[in-house]
Amino acid sequence: MSAIGELQRLNTSTGGPPRKRDTRAARKRDTRAALLFLLPWFAGLLLITAGPVAASLVLGFTDYNLIQPPEFNGLENFERMLSDERLHNALRVTFTYVLVSVPLQLACALGLALLLDRGMRGLAFYRSAFYLPSLLGSSVAIAVLWRQIFGAEGLINQFLNVFGIQGTGWISDPDTALSTLIVLNVWTFGAPMVIFLAGLRQIPVMYYEAASIDGAGRWTQFRRITVPLLSPIIFFNLVLQIIHAFQSFTQAFVVSGGTGGPSDSTMFYTLYLYQRGFGSFDMGYASALAWLLLLIIAAFTAVNFWAAKRWVFYDD
Incomplete structure (x- = not known):
């Protein structure tokens, strides 16, 4: 009874329990405060992202050169794409880059993740060292370094000369220029590797122990246990890396000097879009290309x- 009496005394001294009206007013204040803190993000979304995206959609149906006002031309920009040979070449180069480099990159990332998952001394150091290329791979400095390594007098040819092999200008040769950029993208396997490693750590060890008891070898365990249970992570990395590969720009721009050469062999789609928009000031056509x-x-x-739906397996 003393506790109940004390509670009644406190309610009396403080005016009783909070009323619904006071709670509703407090929630409104919290909502206004939250919206106030979110206002800069919403402003950035509208002014920096949503606004330009909507403007590019409108400009895609116009003839606009950044100087004169845009003039509506209907579907002319999209019709030009059908006869634009350089665009067709840029699509061919970009598709080759994506379809070759992304599987190789994910294969290297998964292989190293499997190696690191077995445990070794200094694991934190190796994990950080392998992740570093993902942070630097799209930078201008690495692209310049790559041009020096694969140049006619670069490190690769100097290494081949030790064995009496005559090298070539890897970047200046149309047959090998794109391959150097593919190697560069494969080299940036660090981010998917870390994600693969985290996924491997979530697979219960008892599955492998049971498979070993049944006589399954390492390859069978990898095929029957690791790949199915890791398939959501593989799918996640695949989607992200494909999107990232399609957006590649810096490497081709720096290595080719902004020309997409030699002979348009490194003319990525994004580089061609840049040339049309900021090189030829054909911003209407560039907007259509962006879409x-x-x-x-x-x-x-x-x-x-x-x-x-056919190869990714979830817990449910």
Whole structure:
């Protein structure tokens, strides 16, 4: 009874328990405060992202050179794409880059993740060292370094000369220029490797122990246990790396000097878009190209999600 009496005394001295009206007013104050803190983010979303995206969609149906006011031309920009040979070449180069470099990158990332998952001394150091290329791979400095390594007098040819092999100008040769950029993208396997490693740590060890008792070898365990249980992580990395590969720009721009050469062999889609928009000031056509790229990436993503139903396995 003393506790109940004390509670009644406190309610009396403080005016009783909080009323619904006071609680509703406090919630409104919290909502206003939250909106106030979110206001800079919403402003950035509208002014920096949503606004330019909507403007590019409108400009895609105009003839605009950044100097004179845009003039509506209907579907002319999209019709030009059908006869634009340089665009067709840029699509061919970009598709080759994506379809070759992304599987190789994920294979290297998964292989190293499996190696690190077995445990070794200094694991934290190796994990950080392997992740570092992902942070630097898209930088201008690494692209300049890559041009020096694969140049006619670069490190690769100097190494080959030790064995009496005559090297070539890897970047100046149309047959090998794109391959150097593919190697550069494969080299930036650090981010998917870390994600793979985290996924491998979540697979219960008892599955491998049971498989070993049944006589399953390492390859069978990898095929029957690791890949199915890791398939959501593989799918996640695949979607992200495809989107990232389609958006590659810095490497091709720096290595080719902004020309996409030699002979347009490194003319990525984004580089061609840049040339049309800021080189030729054909901003209307460049806007249409940007939306075509968006549709291509969306199509690849949709196909991946459709195909995921056949090979990605979740707990449910």
